[in-house]
Amino acid sequence: AQKVTQAQTEISVVEKEDVTLDCVYETRDTTYYLFWYKQPPSGELVFLIRRNSFDEQNEISGRYSWNFQKSTSSFNFTITASQVVDSAVYFCALSETLTDSWGKLQFGAGTQVVVTP
């Protein structure tokens, strides 16, 4: 069963608009980690952010911010004032602990973000 769901297949925006990417996850673990990765057209996955299940404080890092809500099992990601260089596929990923202590990542299907000038 898919443990990470990214319902949005593609989002198209005009430069400077904000983009919010949805991620819903499923786990029975009480301790787990959530990640966002970016995959630009070059293909290499780039780590963006990590959040553990005990820390629901939402943060902002530059133009990136995230909204983690355990009650709804969601870990949404926002790019503020998008730029053309933000065009990429964005993946949400889950790492469980009780069921898997080795840290393997379980990815969603990804959301393609297209930013046009």
Added chain:
Amino acid sequence: DTGVSQNPRHKITKRGQNVTFRCDPISEHNRLYWYRQTLGQGPEFLTYFQNEAQLEKSRLLSDRFSAERPKGSFSTLEIQRTEQGDSAMYLCASSPSGRNHEQYFGPGTRLTVT
């Protein structure tokens, strides 16, 4: 550059041939992961090494697949008797030991089986 490197970047092979890919992780990272990514999908876990020990293999890893990390440094992934369904991007990632550090990915090896 001290990132994760993978070779070759592209491999085209005929069905039935054997192929081998190499991954060089970030030097101080003890953990090494292999993933496979098909078009339009997220990466799927294949196998994992802690130093030279292979500690987990996915059910996706059939008997035709084998991975090694002989000295706890670089790793190789071999596919024997390739099939067209093996066509995918093979990604390697590494991370430090400890609980759930972020993983750093290499550029991948794109395999095309004709």
